[in-house]
Amino acid sequence: MIKVQRLGKQRGQQTVFRQLDFAWDTPDIICITGANGAGKTTLLSMLAGAMSPDVGDVLIQGRSLVDQHHSAVQLISYVPDDCPIYPFITGREWLAFTKPIRAFDANVEQALLSGFGLEPHLDCRFGTMSLGTAKKFLLTSALMCRAPILILDEPTNGLDKRSFEVLCQHLEQRKTEDLIVLSCLDQAQQNQLGARPVELSSLERL
Amino acid sequence: MRYFAAETFRLLVRRWQTTVFLLLMASPAMTPLIAQLHALGMPVLSLLEPGHFKDSAGLWLLLLAIAWGWSALQAGALSGGAGWRYLSLPLPPRRIRWLNLGVLTVIDLPLLLPFCAAEFTLLHRFGMQAFPSVVAVAALAMQLPVVQLLAQQRWPCMVYCLVADIAGLAAAATGKSIWLVALAVLVGNLLGLTFSTRVSRSSRVRSIKPPSCLLLNAEYGRPRNIAAINLRYLFGSFQFGRYLGLLFWITLPVALHELLRTHDIGPAAMLLILSLGLIPLVLHTAGLVFDLQRLHAPMTPLHTVYGLGVSWLHRVNSAVLQAVFLAFCLPMMSTLLLHGRYWQALAVLPIGMLMLAACIRLNYWKVDRAIKR
16 A cells, blocks of 8 residues: 655755665554654655655555655545644634545544534634644544545644544544554554554664 | 844845835935935924924824834734744743834834934034934834834833823923923833733734635635635735735825826826836735745645645735736726726736736745745
């Protein structure tokens, strides 16, 4: 499903990755682990196509993120670690904005909205939302899409217990069909999500 | 601190060109420089003349209103603008206040010119005998940034300044010592600043419900939704200061036409003068590209994943700015076509749109270079 070929990234003088080489072929939940600053967010944003690599390529179901970016990103749903949404738009508008971009499942959307308890916040602006609420809107917009690959950067940040359980249930339902790659610093949460930990440094080609 | 220094320097660099341009436009070539300075300082000097309290109070309030409008145009420069949020160790409110006053003083350089001219006139005519008046003029000049700061952050504190000003101007009008004016204005400034120690940053970002055509909708295409986001950002209520600047350039041709019509100016000259109003409008509109770039920058990674590339966004932004420009040109075109019957003016619009496209392209080029750096 995802194949990474000789991926390299440099930031200024610092080399984040020299040569990452790996492939994940089957549906699964994979949790990228590593120390702070190891490059988890950089890797996830490159896997999602949000950041382009300096060298190498990422193949999403055989489509290159470098050469066939537009068709490759159609297969990906991505939640970044921060919440960069325009502060003056509401949660309802954000969901409306993302719907025409990807095919989505209205039932999943409704289930997530009620599971996360987002209905009362639908007309709140992002600028006035708490981090947790904004994150839940981002998660809803990503999870309601019918994409076979989910990239979630720190999806549990700011989530309350009930919302975390809803997220666990949703990922549990999808893990037999889709590949879910996420990062999560809390080991207990990793276990509850049923994620297979993969140490970032182990992905580097020796 | 380095950020504030850089910001202040940038403001200085940006403003001197406008000041010199306006001075060149406004100063009659045949009048000696000293006479020009006397004329420039005349309104300020009239504030200190005895016997005209109503006139001087009205004039001072007008000057304060102009100063408020001027600062509202550049409200983003206060508290470091967008860069403020990246400061990990916020400064104490008192220091922020002084920094804001420093930035406002730089912004006010064009407004302070009449005060400088008045001081020059006083010293030139009366020498050191005019020292109390020079101090009073300096105190009045110092009040402009103070009032601007209070208007932006804690407007009820302006009452202290205004009461002190009225008292000072009344003292001047009744022929009392000019030191009283200086003292009253300085006390007003100090009181206003003392009672405004808390800086309310959150109060700056208020918004009202946008019209339904600008709400994002799943049935609209991506370009229309992005265009709605752009328009809501550009003309949101938190951008109020922008309306004043734009309004000035939009209505300038109309006002100029009314003014020049009484002076029996030929059609060709009138057309040329009114068309010149297009240049600042184009530059102002093209400058909005930077605002749109700043708006979309944090969302760029997410947009990229959604297949909305940077060049696609640039195209939508350009289209929005062209549409906005057409709307801005309406008063000018109606003046030229309906009132003036200058049919040659029909050529002005496409020329303006071409100029705008070129300026937007240049600005994008600057933005791209900045991103790559």
